[in-house]
Amino acid sequence: MKASRLLVLLATLALPAAWPPAAATAGEETLGPRVTRSQFTSAVRDREPVDRVDVLTNDRRRVYFFTELHGLAGQTVTHRWSWQGRVMAEIRFPVGGPRWRVWSSKNLLPAWTGTWEVSVLDGQGRVLHRARLRYVPAGDPAAPAS
Secondary structure (H helix, E strand, C coil), X not given: CHHHHHHHHHHHHHHHHHCCCCCXXXXXXXXXXXXXXXXXXXXXXCCEECCCCCEEECCCCEEEEEEEEECCCCCXXXXXXXXXXXXXXXXXEECCCCEEEEEEEEECCCCCCEEEEEEEECCCCCEEEEEEEEEECCCCCCCCCC
């Protein structure tokens, strides 16, 4: 009985040293490859999205997807555009630095209403992030006010 209490006491004393993990001193790169920002937008200016679009009406024909990446230097990242579960486009980007911003665009036909999804894939094809956009008929009650 004394041995088991000693084991519990030792385990309890060891926890504060191991948890929580010490803060990284090398900065964000230690957190691993990731998407730090992403959004659909109506345009990109000076490497930044001009707005956030969550719902788009089908009288608008083009939309952009902006992504800020960290820790992926030297890899190729892909924006995979899907509609109704069908891959409609794949755009590949070489990542040139530890913090890198990329964007792609898609021309949409008015008949392609429904949910659009962009998956951000790393060089091995693993999904790093997903985002969805609703493309609705103009005049739809779900449409944003202009």
